[in-house]
Every structure is written in C-alpha cells, then in structure tokens.
Amino acid sequence: MKHSIIIIQVFIVAAIFTSTSCTKFLQETPKSNMPASEYYQTTEQALSALNYLYDKGTGIPSFYSVRGGLYDASNSFTFDNMSGLANNVVAQNTSIRNFASLTQGPDNCANYLGGIWRNFYSSIADANSIIANVENNGNINAEAQKKILATAKFFRAANYYYLIRLFGAVPLILKPYTSLDNIYMPRTSVDSVYNSITEDLNWALTNGMLADVPMGFNGNNISRGTVQVMLSEVYLTMAGYPLQKGVEYYKKALNTAKELLNSGGGYALFTSSGRLTPFDKLRLSDYDKGSEYLFFIEYDPSIQQSPFPQYSFPNTFPSPIPSTNLKIQYSLVLSTWTPSTQLLKMYDSANDIRRHEKQFYSTSFVYKSTASSDDTAISFSAMPYRWYDSAALFMTGASGKYTAIYRMADAYLIAAEAANELGEDPTPYLQPIIHRAYINMPAIPGDAAGRKNFILAERCRELAMEGHFWFDMLRTRLYPDVSGTNPTFSALIGHSNGRGQFYTTKDLLLPLPPTEMQRNPNLQPQNPMYE
Structure with missing residues (x-):
C-alpha cells in the first residue's frame, strides 16, 4: 500500500502588509507546510510526492472510487448509467439522475461537474510540480529520476485523456503555478491536447526505464504495460x-x-x-496482482477498504438471513450498478461462461438454513458478481479487492x-x-x-x-x-438510451462547470447546446 507523506504546496503572497508591528509575525516560517523549492532534496521525498498521484482523492483513482456516498458511487458508474447499459436505481444525487435521463446541464449538474474538473486538474497540478522539480535535479539518482518522471507524465496524460473526452477543448497546463501570471488559461484545441497526451506517454515508454511486467509484479506501481x-x-x-x-x-x-x-x-x-474459471480469478482478491492486470486502484482492508462488495446484492437482500447465522456485515447493500436488459441480452446465456450464474453476474444467493436440509435460495434481478466478496460481506465488513x-x-x-x-x-x-x-x-x-x-x-x-x-x-x-x-x-445520435430519451449532439460533451467559467472568463464559449 502506498502512503503519501507530504503534500507540496506553493504559496503566493496576494497582499502586501505595511504595518511594521507585524513584520516579525509575517516572517514566521510555516511549520506544517513546505514550499516546493525546499522539497525534492532526496529520492525519498520525490517518491513520497509521486505516491500522491495514486491516491483516491484526485484524478483517475478518484474517477473510479466511491467518494460521493454509497448511493451515488463513482463517476465511472454515472457514465455507465448515461450509456443506458447499466442502471443506478438508488442514486440520490440529482445530477446522476439528470445524466441518466440526458437532461444534464451546467446549472442542474454544477457541483458534480465541478468535482470532476477539480479532481483531474488537482492531479495534473501535482504531476506538473513533480516534473518541474525532478527534471535536472542533481539530488536524485538518474534511474529513479527517469522512473519518477515517467510516472508523473503518465498520470498527467491520463488525466488529460479523461478531461478531453468528457469536456472537449480544455486548458493545457504543463507547468506549476508559482505566481498569479497566466492563471486564466484559454481552452486548448482538442488536437493539441491529444498531442500532449501522446508526447507524455511516448516519453514514458522511451525514456522512463519502467519495468516491463504487470502492475502487480511491480510493487503496484505503473509499468511499461500500463503505459502501452x-x-x-x-x-x-x-x-x-x-x-x-x-x-x-x-x-x-x-x-x-x-x-x-x-x-x-x-x-x-x-x-x-x-x-x-478465469472469471473467478477476476473476482478473487488473491489474483489482484496477477498477470492480467495492467492498471488498477489498490485497496487494503486494514487501511482503506473497497466498498464494491456492497454492490453485489440488491437493497432488498435480507439481513440477517432467516433461519441462519448469516448477517451482512455492512450497514447497506445497494443496487447502485446493475446491468440493463439490453446488456444482458448481448450474452449467450448458455454458451457464454461470463453470463453463467456467479461469473460476471448472479441472480440468487443459495444457503443452508437451520429449518431445512435442502438448499434455500434468495432470488433477485441480475447483480454484479465481479464485486462479490464473501469474507467481507459476512465476516469482516472490510474488503481489499482492487478495482x-x-x-x-x-x-x-x-x-x-x-x-x-x-x-x-x-x-x-x-x-x-x-x-x-x-x-x-x-x-x-x-x-x-x-x-x-x-x-x-x-x-x-x-x-x-x-x-x-x-x-x-x-x-x-x-x-x-x-x-x-x-x-x-x-x-448514437438519435438513438434511444433505453429509457425513453434520445441522444443528441449536446450529449457528446459535458457542459463546462459554471464555477470554473465564472473564475476564468477565457473558458468561454460554453460547449454547444448548453448556452
């Protein structure tokens, strides 16, 4: 499990104080923060900063992590929902329901959009700080320097890859801010942003000295295969x-x-x-560091647990289960991601092993009750069995399953x-x-x-x-x-989403967050059909 020891902050003095009586107070050095110029003195410090890019609070890990509450789950769930191939029937955030009904807009989804935008740009800012301070840094040995830069450039590219697909043209910021100059960056063309993405990824492949092994074989750090x-x-x-x-x-x-x-x-x-089966292995945490995985989000049941087992049973599932000693160890299980009817129809239920019971999906829970010698089954609509973790569900309430x-x-x-x-x-x-x-x-x-x-x-x-x-x-x-x-x-355009709404050209991009447009007038104009 990676741990981030310190977060580098850049301090900008925004006002000049003239009172001489405050001079000594204003000259006091902060004890709990360290400016970037005084950090990165050792390889260990650089690696500590790098580990923050893997943190679930920002960027790609944030997009796939449950951060807005169990009912709303991850951003990735929201866009699966928008596709119509999966459903979230318990979403409490109205923004998620708006995406599902294709009624999303800059006003009715403002906070949700702002969260996505800020999480990606926060990670980009961290990557920019690492790149700027590690390049040509004589305190860090050459091999470690290349691997650190490759990882930071990978995450910068990955964050822009998600931003550009969701929002279209976005500001391309490749250097850390050290002053108030040029903070209102205009949007950069989609083509130019993609060129920057491929430049970063190719640099990581060519110069990064990344291990050519699966991520789990590389101490859960990105590898050459991740970038490829x-x-x-x-x-x-x-x-x-x-x-x-x-x-x-x-x-x-x-x-x-x-x-x-x-x-x-x-x-x-x-x-x-x-x-x-191979699909059992995709489910079991014993294989999380296996040969198939190229990029994942790491969890540890003793530090930060995965919430995903809670999505493997519907919210109607009984707990405790009658006539047994079985009780769900979580306070909630929820139908937050369920396969749509059209997705399930795409599988050959007889011939496709993935559609067999308890491979990708399950429709029942079978158990022995104290009231009968026969098996008893609780039936329900198809749920994602990929996230089922029996130990976490019925014993520990803590899962370490990677995403x-x-x-x-x-x-x-x-x-x-x-x-x-x-x-x-x-x-x-x-x-x-x-x-x-x-x-x-x-x-x-x-x-x-x-x-x-x-x-x-x-x-x-x-x-x-x-x-x-x-x-x-x-x-x-x-x-x-x-x-x-x-x-x-x-x-896609003109097609039904399976819920009675039809996709239009508006849906090809999300609206820019209105709070960001208020801060930065150079983001104008708003994306088409959201004006």
Missing part, C-alpha cells in the same frame, strides 16, 4: 471521433498493442485452473478493432478472448462490418463494470441494437 495499453487506446480514440485521424492512428494503436501482446514481461490473460481499470483483455480487443479497421484479420487477437469466454467458440463474421459489430459487442460483454461503455460510444458514435446475442451497431 493506455497509449494504444488513445491512438484508437484519435483514429475515431472527434478527430477522425483514421488509418495512420489505427496503425499506431495496433502496433502499440502488439508490442504489449508480444512482450516477454509475463503479461497474460487469466486461464482456468482446477475448479476456478480494475485496464486488463490484458483491453489490449487484445484494441488490437482486434484496429486490425479490422485496417482491413486485416482480427482473429489472432479475438481468439484468446472468445476461447476462454465460450464453451463453443462462436464464428467470427467474414465481413469487416460484421466483425466490427462482433468486436464492439465483445467489448461490452468483456469489459462490463470497468467504465468503458460511454467512452466507446463517444469515440465510435455507435450504439448497440440488441435483439439477440449478436447485436448490430447504429448511429
């Missing part, structure tokens, strides 16, 4: 909407993903062993999609995914359009619960038409 999977997805996104850079960037996406897939660093999809952001499955599916867009056969990249997912491997369509539908559907099926639904819709501008287990995809 994100860079390949960035290229895939740049090839699609809104930039539509096409063939050149599909090639970059494919080549970057292939470098990862062909690495000798021990990256690998989970496979069956004994009675465990996956990128896995090797992402790399295979990115390569498959890019290859297909280039007119190449995606089968070598699809086969490892479908071989482990199906009892009998389904036929891969022979035409490019059919293969595209198949690949996009596999992304929905395989990467469910990992926050990809809405971002895939934004970059492809496509939405699944589900009448069976082989969905086709049609235009």
